[in-house]
Amino acid sequence: MFEVYEPMEDSLLLEKHVKKYSKNSVLDMGTGSGIQAIAASENADFVVALDISDQAVQKAKSNIKKQGIKNIFVFKSDLFSFFSDSKLIKNIKKTKIKNFLLKKPKFQLIIFNPPYLPKDEGIEDKSIYGGIKGHETLEKFFSQVGLYLKEKGKILIVFSSLTNKDKVDSIINKYGFEFKKIDEEKISFETLFAYLIEKSEILKNLEKKNLKEIKVFAKGHRGLLYRAKLNKKDVVIKKKLPESKAKGRIENETKWIKTLNEKNIGPKLLFSGQGYFVYNFVKGKFIVDFIEKSKKQDIIKVIKDVFMQLYKMDRMNLDKEEMHHPLKHIIVDKKPIMIDFERCRKTKKPKNVTQFCQFITSTSMKQILNKKNIKIKKDDMIKLAIDYKKEMSKKNLDKILNLLK
Ligand SMILES: C[S@@+](CC[C@H](N)C(=O)[O-])C[C@H]1O[C@@H](n2cnc3c(N)ncnc32)[C@H](O)[C@@H]1O
Numbered sequence: 001m002f003e004v005y006e007p008m009e010d011s012l013l014l015e016k017h018v019k020k021y022s023k024n025s026v027l028d029m030g031t032g033s034g035i036q037a038i039a040a041s042e043n044a045d046f047v048v049a050l051d052i053s054d055q056a057v058q059k060a061k062s063n064i065k066k067q068g069i070k071n072i073f074v075f076k077s078d079l080f081s082f083f084s085d086s087k088l089i090k091n092i093k094k095t096k097i098k099n100f101l102l103k104k105p106k107f108q109l110i111i112f113n114p115p116y117l118p119k120d121e122g123i124e125d126k127s128i129y130g131g132i133k134g135h136e137t138l139e140k141f142f143s144q145v146g147l148y149l150k151e152k153g154k155i156l157i158v159f160s161s162l163t164n165k166d167k168v169d170s171i172i173n174k175y176g177f178e179f180k181k182i183d184e185e186k187i188s189f190e191t192l193f194a195y196l197i198e199k200s201e202i203l204k205n206l207e208k209k210n211l212k213e214i215k216v217f218a219k220g221h222r223g224l225l226y227r228a229k230l231n232k233k234d235v236v237i238k239k240k241l242p243e244s245k246a247k248g249r250i251e252n253e254t255k256w257i258k259t260l261n262e263k264n265i266g267p268k269l270l271f272s273g274q275g276y277f278v279y280n281f282v283k284g285k286f287i288v289d290f291i292e293k294s295k296k297q298d299i300i301k302v303i304k305d306v307f308m309q310l311y312k313m314d315r316m317n318l319d320k321e322e323m324h325h326p327l328k329h330i331i332v333d334k335k336p337i338m339i340d341f342e343r344c345r346k347t348k349k350p351k352n353v354t355q356f357c358q359f360i361t362s363t364s365m366k367q368i369l370n371k372k373n374i375k376i377k378k379d380d381m382i383k384l385a386i387d388y389k390k391e392m393s394k395k396n397l398d399k400i401l402n403l404l405k
Contacts, residue, residue, distance in 0.1 A: 004059040005032035014158040023081045024108040034060030036111045037072045050077040080144050106150045114138045116163040134163040142175040149400040155197040160190045174216045176203030223247050234281035258345040263311050284333030296372050300404050306336050310352035311397050319347045325353035
């Protein structure tokens, strides 16, 4: 059931700021009565107003007509779905707006007063309920809005403390946007916040490189990982965390991955820019998970492959570090691929192979490997690792590999 949202405190708080930021092309998402679109129409060339509800579309149209406004165009749409419906767009009579919409529209300002209340049992009013937790519609909006916003465009939103402010902040950042709180108002049981939002520098850069569906997917101590699509393929973007003090890490990692790629080691580097690099997403299982779920012969093949890669790195005098505990450093699909070369460095005494010997003979790994009937004698391994450390030769590596039976 839909009811048209009568302008309330949230509407008025947002409306206060709409005029100031309206110019060129404006999109009013979830227009309801049309209050924001009407405010924007004064300074904008034109406003596209969308709403999921038929009743809201009718109400907005009639309010706009009553005021004699000619530059607002109202359509029914579930968030941005209308823009992908070329049939509907081709039916529009006004040529100027039709041409704008047919050519992947991008707006200077996008306004959204989202439905933001967590859903109550048995009540189904989409004009106010933003999903089970209240922020789902907003998250869906942010996952798509970048496509429809000009590079230097702005977004204005209003939301309530009832939606969970921290969650809203994290959603905005997750999709590569930056926000500024421009207003706040306490009303009876809640506080309303108005935000001005823009694309972050990294988002602008990545969009220029044709990356799509960009979103943060992991945060490390120093780096931030985004996932995105590049020509429909999954890629990962690694960027320095703004708060990290470590210098030159990203540049260091880019340099070594490029070098290692020539030896078929590491994820495939696609390109890099100021403070970030982009590589093919590595699918598969982390090494321990792979071992637990695979057959003896496949496990041995993968462990030997890892040793060979580490041997190549030893010979290059490159230390990956952390190979005695590489739980999140090796991903296995058909082949093992090492990731995370953040700490990689040049040294006369690289420890890749010897650290990996330590790892596979550790107590926890011994148990896991035993279950697969792979028994490695720790004392023999230590002896061979010492020999290898003295002389990093293929012959000594082969002796280590021969223990894997
Ligand atoms: C809180 S009201 C805001 C109405 C108006 N913009 C205002 O400021 O008063 C939220 C509006 O979003 C609309 N809405 C909810 N889900 C939507 C969706 N998925 N796509 C488009 N509009 C949606 C509702 O129908 C409703 O009109």
